[in-house]
Amino acid sequence: MSAYQTQTDAPAAKDNLLGICHAIGEDFGFNPIFLRIPLAVAIIFSAKWTLIAYAAMGIAVLASRLLIRKPKAPKIAAPVIVEAVSSVHGSRPAEEMAIAA
Incomplete structure (x- = not known):
């Protein structure tokens, strides 16, 4: 890796479907891949319930972002x-x- 390249531990925004797993991983401090893999496996067994669970997580993330805002860093x-x-x-x-x- 050259001096100008940087390693990112989070995927780019274009790699996210809706950003729900990324948001949960960011809030709780873990890599979102640990949530994406079980969801990918679960969708094979029961797509309906997995999508319902994913939608519920999305609603929870939306509610937490609207209710609890992060303070902006001073410029x-x-x-x-x-x-x-x-x-x-x-x-x-x-x-x-x-x-x-």
């Missing part, structure tokens, strides 16, 4: 480092870079 402005920028560009004075930023 912190990035500090302006004029010295580093002016030393990289060499000929530009720090005042010009501060105005441009």
Whole structure:
């Protein structure tokens, strides 16, 4: 793996059907694959009851997201480092870079 590649432990949003297993895994702190595999096996035996259980989990996730909202992280402005920028560009004075930023 190169320095620019990152490893993600959660699948991309396009890999989720409705995101219910991902949401439950995120809420309880486990990998959603541990919920997806039993659901995939259960759908072979009883598709009707598995889909009913999946819908019930979806309703529970929706209710929990509407009732209990996560607090938003405060937005912190990035500090302006004029010295580093002016030393990289060499000929530009720090005042010009501060105005441009």
